[in-house]
Amino acid sequence: xxxxxxxxxxxxxxxxxxxxxxxxxxxxxxxxxxxxxxxxxxxxxxxxxxxxxxxxxxxxxxxxxxxxxxxxxxxxxxxxxxxxxxxxxxxxxxxxxxxxxxxxxxxxxxxxxxxxxxxxxxxxxxxxxxxxxxxxxxxxxxxxxxxxxxxxxxxxxxxxxxxxxxxxxxxxxxxxxxxxxxxxxxxxxxxxxxxxxxxxxxxxxxxxxxxxxxxxxxxxxxxxxxxxxxxxxxxxxxxxxxxxxxxxxxxxxxxxxxxxxxxxxxxxxxxxxxxxxxxxxxxxxxxxxxxxxxxxxxxxxxxxxxxxxxxxxxxxxxxxxxxxxxxxxxxxxxxxxxxxxxxxxxxxxxxxxxxxxxxxxxxxxxxxxxxxxxxxx
Amino acid sequence: xxxxxxxxxxxxxxxxxxxxxxxxxxxxxxxxxxxxxxxxxxxxxxxxxxxxxxxxxxxxxxxxxxxxxxxxxxxxxxxxxxxxxxxxxxxxxxxxxxxxxxxxxxxxxxxxxxxxxxxxxxxxxxxxxxxxxxxxxxxxxxxxxxxxxxxxxxxxxxxxxxxxxxxxxxxxxxxxxxxxxxxxxxxxxxxxxxxxxxxxxxxxxxxxxxxxxxxxxxxxxxxxxxxxxxxxxx
Ligand SMILES: Nc1ncnc2c1ncn2[C@@H]1O[C@H](COP(=O)(O)OP(=O)(O)O)[C@@H](O)[C@H]1O
Ligand SMILES: [Mg+2]
Numbered sequence: 001x002x003x004x005x006x007x008x009x010x011x012x013x014x015x016x017x018x019x020x021x022x023x024x025x026x027x028x029x030x031x032x033x034x035x036x037x038x039x040x041x042x043x044x045x046x047x048x049x050x051x052x053x054x055x056x057x058x059x060x061x062x063x064x065x066x067x068x069x070x071x072x073x074x075x076x077x078x079x080x081x082x083x084x085x086x087x088x089x090x091x092x093x094x095x096x097x098x099x100x101x102x103x104x105x106x107x108x109x110x111x112x113x114x115x116x117x118x119x120x121x122x123x124x125x126x127x128x129x130x131x132x133x134x135x136x137x138x139x140x141x142x143x144x145x146x147x148x149x150x151x152x153x154x155x156x157x158x159x160x161x162x163x164x165x166x167x168x169x170x171x172x173x174x175x176x177x178x179x180x181x182x183x184x185x186x187x188x189x190x191x192x193x194x195x196x197x198x199x200x201x202x203x204x205x206x207x208x209x210x211x212x213x214x215x216x217x218x219x220x221x222x223x224x225x226x227x228x229x230x231x232x233x234x235x236x237x238x239x240x241x242x243x244x245x246x247x248x249x250x251x252x253x254x255x256x257x258x259x260x261x262x263x264x265x266x267x268x269x270x271x272x273x274x275x276x277x278x279x280x281x282x283x284x285x286x287x288x289x290x291x292x293x294x295x296x297x298x299x300x301x302x303x304x305x306x307x308x309x310x311x312x313x314x315x316x317x318x319x320x321x322x323x324x325x326x327x328x329x330x331x332x333x334x335x336x337x338x339x340x341x342x343x344x345x346x347x348x349x350x351x352x353x354x355x356x357x358x359x360x361x362x363x364x365x366x367x368x369x370x371x372x373x374x375x376x377x
Numbered sequence: 378x379x380x381x382x383x384x385x386x387x388x389x390x391x392x393x394x395x396x397x398x399x400x401x402x403x404x405x406x407x408x409x410x411x412x413x414x415x416x417x418x419x420x421x422x423x424x425x426x427x428x429x430x431x432x433x434x435x436x437x438x439x440x441x442x443x444x445x446x447x448x449x450x451x452x453x454x455x456x457x458x459x460x461x462x463x464x465x466x467x468x469x470x471x472x473x474x475x476x477x478x479x480x481x482x483x484x485x486x487x488x489x490x491x492x493x494x495x496x497x498x499x500x501x502x503x504x505x506x507x508x509x510x511x512x513x514x515x516x517x518x519x520x521x522x523x524x525x526x527x528x529x530x531x532x533x534x535x536x537x538x539x540x541x542x543x544x545x546x547x548x549x550x551x552x553x554x555x556x557x558x559x560x561x562x563x564x565x566x567x568x569x570x571x572x573x574x575x576x577x578x579x580x581x582x583x584x585x586x587x588x589x590x591x592x593x594x595x596x597x598x599x600x601x602x603x604x605x606x607x608x609x610x611x
Contacts, residue, residue: 002490002495003479003483003487003490003495004490005485006479006483007476007478007479008485010479011478012476014478112418272610285474286474286476289470289474289476289578290491291459292433292435292462292468292474293463293467293468293487293491293536294459294460294461294462294463294464294466294487294488294491294492294537294539295459295463295491296456296459296460296491297455297456297459299490299491371435371459372430372435372436372449374468374470374474375426375429375430375470375547376426376473377472377474
């Protein structure tokens with residue numbers, strides 16, 4: 001083992017209490033950053049669930065639509081203009097909207113209605129655990145998620161409620177279709193969705209365009225835009241990006257998450273800087289001795305940076321284990337914390353940069369060291 | 378045969394600043410020869426440690442010149458001085474300054490490590506140096522497990538392992554009892570005479586006089602007397 005490493009390692013473990021305090025500081029800081037960034041990723045992923053599960057090559061939407069939950073409406077005549085474009089195989093209307101769910105007890109709760117043409121299968125519930133998708137075409141049938149049973153005041157298939165004074169009956173149950181707004185999703189046929197949300201029969205929120213095989217997507221998009229006025233045509237990737245940008249940045253949620261992460265970094269840096277500084281101060285005579293026996297400055301920096309790196313590696317490993325646990329604990333919630341491999345690598349680099357950055361105060365201190373103090377101590 | 382390894386010419390050093398300024402050295406000229414053990418003696422505050430620091434390239438003189446194995450320290454920056462120290466000088470301190478968290482062998486090897494010597498031979502050299510000071514059986518011991526005399530011998534092994542031409546020691550026996558002090562002095566005398574190094578020892582203990590080839594007396598920042606003794610002829 002290189003002596004620089006041995007020296008750094010022993011310096012670090014020599015004062016156990018300080019070492020533990022340092023590691024706790026790093027762990028807290030990195031877990032905080034992990035949670036914030038994991039929420040950011042999780043939120044960014046959750047807000048696009050519906051876009052991810054729709055089978056569309058292109059989305060047609062009213063000019064200025066901000067996100068999937070934006071209830072602006074299109075005229076259904078646009079559907080025929082879209083179908084007239086060469087290469088468009090299907091243009092499936094989707095209707096969304098908020099509504100009130102009235103339980104048999106009389107209590108109400110808001111729900112988010114999603115209606116699409118069930119025969120065309122544009123945006124259907126997934127992860128079905130009870131009932132059959134086909135059952136949604138029977139009168140009054142709706143699909144809800146198991147996780148919202150309590151909120152909706154129901155116990156399973158066959159339960160009834162009212163939306164806009166019209167009876168609905170649960171025919172399909174899904175698992176894990178959760179909304180980040182915490183408002184339960186209710187899937188149903190498009191015509192009933194219009195009736196339950198008050199959308200006129202000649203209107204829809206989106207048109208999901210499917211292309212015929214071997215069609216040039218860009219060309220179809222140009223043609224759609226020139227045929228239909230006051231609409232936008234986005235690829236799923238573009239729509240995802242737009243929804244994410246809206247929810248994360250226009251609402252300030254993203255900024256709050258980043259501010260939290262920044263706070264974590266600052267707290268961590270201060271803690272590590274403080275403990276490294278005081279550790280170096282305590283070992284100042286040893287550093288002076290190193291200097292006296294002729295070590296270069298670089299050698300001494302190597303010892304300090306090595307200590308900082310050991311802090312980083314140990315702190316990060318513990319933080320990663322805690323982060324993984326949090327990921328598992330939140331996996332089934334409305335706002336799961338998501339840690340990708342990229343985030344993991346980024347967090348590790350951040351920990352290393354943070355720890356080495358905090359070594360600066362200690363390094364400045366040893367730079368000023370006078371080796372002659374070894375004679376007087 | 379003696380030959381000059383370290384030369385100080387008219388060295389002056391002011392310490393402190395303003396009203397607290399002290400002229401610690403006032404024109405000291407001194408030559409250290411290979412193969413010779415020199416004692417530097419003088420009352421407390423006479424400038425012994427200051428002179429040792431300047432000869433050891435830890436401080437630069439306010440006036441005068443120092444040449445270490447032919448290299449002048451005039452105008453050298455701290456990194457240059459560190460290089461001179463690691464190439465030519467070994468130090469022994471009154472309070473040992475061993476690293477408490479490293480074994481005896483690692484403490485010695487540290488002097489090679491800072492020289493960039495990291496091969497397997499560094500370990501062998503460290504063991505040899507410990508054997509040279511009579512501690513071949515204490516390789517794995519930590520400083521806390523060694524007596525003061527043993528610790529100082531480890532420190533001497535650290536000072537010589539890099540094969541420096543010059544060894545400087547500041548009151549190396551002051552923290553030791555008479556018997557251990559004598560043992561340490563025997564080793565240092567052997568290092569001078571058998572290995573041809575220049576050894577300078579600061580002390581005010583007259584019991585060390587028998588080990589000296591030469592005694593330099595300093596008072597109030599000036600060398601007042603130099604005597605040659607026949608120790609090496611014995
Ligand atoms: N850092 C310093 N600042 C000011 N004066 C100092 C400093 N170090 C030593 N001195 C003074 O310089 C003189 C010589 O000190 P020193 O070389 O340590 O003497 P010795 O080792 O012979 O006891 C003393 O008068 C001491 O008080
Ligand atoms: Mg002194």
